[in-house]
Amino acid sequence: MKIAILAITDKAQELADMLAGRMEEGAVVMKCRGNTVAAIQQAWRQFDALICIMATGIVIRAIAPLVLDKKTDPAVLVVDQNGRFVIPVLSGHLGGANDLALKVARHTGGQAVITTASDVSGHTALDLWISAHRLQISNPGAMAPVMARLVNTGKLNIYSDCGLPELPPDLARIFERETADIVITIKASGVEERQQDRIFLHPPALVAGIGCNRGTAAEMISAAVQETCLQADIAQEAIFRIASIDIKKDEKGLVEFALQAGVELRFFSAGQLNTVHGIEQSDVVKRATGAKGVCEPAAILASGGGTLLVKKQKWKDVTTAIARVTWPWWEQGQGR
The missing domain is CATH 3.30.420.180 (CobE/GbiG C-terminal domain)
Structure with a gap:
């Protein structure tokens, strides 16, 4: 992971230098002089993760026109110059922002402020589970409502016509496709790309x-x-x-x-x-x-x-x- 640490003030610069020296992944420190928004946007195109030691509003205004897809957008973190709070604001799961925030917080002695529902509720992060198993999703628009159902009910049912790995406690295998929240299949028929109440996944099989x-x-x-x-x-x-x-x-x-x-x-x-x-x-x-x-x-x-x-x-x-x-x-x- 290529990481950029951006700082505005001298105190933020000191924190950035400390983090860069302690992070195993290594990091490039960028002192923002002049146009901070332009510096953030440049880093967006060049790095996998941005640690911005500055006000959240500046970062939001800079990245707003660049956000496209959580599968490709870089991880973005905001940290106050004292290192007390580390906030992942973009690509928390697939981009690794949540994990990176926890690492940064350990180095600063601060608190990682994780807001993704699956993390705060202790449930499986579906996007990470899907990515880890190299599954291809046919209807990504169903991710948010199905994930919300997991948070609200505490369980999702999975049907597969090609076997399943050991599942986390909040995912349960069933054998009736019609009542499944998640369908894993190698078949094309019955897959509705616009359907919002269940997720259709295809395995690398x-x-x-x-x-x-x-x-x-x-x-x-x-x-x-x-x-x-x-x-x-x-x-x-x-x-x-x-x-x-x-x-x-x-x-x-x-x-x-x-x-x-x-x-x-x-x-x-x-x-x-x-x-x-x-x-x-x-x-x-x-x-x-x-x-x-x-x-x-x-x-x-x-x-x-x-x-x-x-x-x-x-x-x-x-x-x-x-x-x-x-x-x-x-x-x-x-x-x-």
Whole structure:
């Protein structure tokens, strides 16, 4: 985390220097001379967290036109020049402002003033739980009302068609989708992006194998994957990785598609692909690449030997297949 500490007064500067020397993450001290608002806005673009030792009003006026999304906005803290109060004012959970406020308060001997409802009520912070498990949310507008329900009732019900990790005490698994507050699914059907009374989440549980002709544009690959998912009733958001043959490492369209979709990209040699049996084979592909097939074996290998949910689909200049991972989707951090 890149941290900037901004100070206006000499006393604030002393506190900033002390904090910068004690923080394990390291920090850059910025003495605001002249236009304080401009200095804050510059730091906003360059750092992951801003610790502003000044009046709250100055900070609010500076960041107001810049706030976009709690998933991308930097953490913003306000601290008085005596270090008595440390207030996270933006990105408390996903941006890490709440945790950072607690650290700063320990260094100053002051009090972290945490105002997020889940923290003060002792309940699970849903946005952090979702982020920690790499779940993709289809209807972010439902977060606030569902989180409010958790704070008010003390419990939320979760339905999943693909298993669940051990849950915190205030989240309970149920087996009736219709009565769930949170639905975790790899399917596309039944997901209402505008629905506000329940959250729809997609787990990192699927891998797409892709074969393509040389020079195929990212748009063509994207369209093929989208159509494959549509026909199979699969949520594309559940695809966290794509895979292909290693001679496609420099395939511009494939690399661009992976970047645009925000997914991992894995490659396998022809020899590795040929170790997979029971796939649809192609003499044309064998002559061109040395592999008996690409999309199906690539999907199977990249999913840890998973089951094909969608067998080879042929599109203009693109082939696709989709496999489900063999490990629990919540164990993505195990080096797989």
